[in-house]
Amino acid sequence: MKLKSGRYIIEISNSDKILFGISAITKNDLIRYYDFIAPIMLPHVKNRPISMQRFPSGIDHEGFFQKDAGDYFPSWITRVAIPKQEGGIVNYVVIDKPATLIYLANQGCITPHVWLNRIDNLEKPDRMIFDLDPADALSFKYVQRAAKKLKKILDDCSLPSFCMLTGSRGAHIVVPLKRVHTFDDTRDFAYNVAFLLAQYYPDLVTIDIHKSDRGNRVFIDWLRNGFGSTVVAPYAVRAREKAPVAMPVTWQELLSSGMSSQKYTIANVKNRISTIGDVWHDIQQHIVILKKARDKINTMLE
Secondary structure, rough: EEEEEOOOEOOOOOOEEEEEOOOOHHHHHHHHHHHHHHHHHHHHHHEEEEEEOOOOOOOOOOOOOOOOOOOOOOOOOEEEEOOOOOEEEEEEEEEOOHHHHHHEEEEOOEEEEEEOOOOOOOOOOOEEEEEOOOOOOOHHHHHHHHHHHHHHHHHHOOOEEEEEOOEEEOOEEEEEEEOOOHHHHHHHHHHHHHHHHHHHOOOOOOOOOOOHHHHOEEEEEEEHOOOOOOOEEOOOOOOOOOEEEEEEEOOHOOOOOOOOOOEOOOOOOOHHHHHHHOOOOOHHHHHHOOOHHHHHHHHHOO
8 A cells, every 4th residue: 555645655554553442443444533633733743853652463462662763764864963961962853744653653653752952953943842640540620620720820921822632631732932942941940830730739739750649639740841851742643542632722721621631532633623724823822931930930930
């Protein structure tokens, strides 16, 4: 089976292989989804290094993360060489065309994870992220409560914020940045915000990195703002039954009753996109610098 995407032709193998066992979702279903979502998804992943979360035998088998593009990847797959701290380089894949998404899906890459920077400036992120990760025993309403409290702090700092259901358990809150800050700058700022949140609402949220010490609280993960850290790409499929999708949503949607982190799947995304479109379509128009916000947070910390 061959699939044409633009001027590229991808040889599809084992298209009827079931990747999501209980849901009976096949590799072909995954490929067709990425083919459909590519025009919406590309602006959010284009020119970013990615890490590939692959499940070649399906989600009922152990998957793995792959950073380096395989030698067998076609030459038209864009790569960026990034030095490793211990020496050598990693040739990261860059998704800059729909055909790349299709090719990766054919390789069993269910979920691409993206860096918070673009390849033309590896040292300066254009996203700051807060990952709201609930304890196992918590329902999504606790994530909503934590998100609402976080939004209040960001609003007080005059920072725009965008939200996304992770398709797993929680939600991501994203602040689009002008590319003037280092990763250390943004990580330190994110830590201070998360620290304040934990101080204000100690029964609801925590910044303790040890799961055993979190109790029934939502973990505000600020550590994802370091160099080389990755986050699930907007509109990416997650390796869970029914193939839930990491879905950008409005704040009103995120906080609405009945919302869940896995509300959207490859089965209902097409209807959402056709009726609502991409709610992050203008995210780049809201980029900010952190100087005034940092001063505000420092005052709040005193």
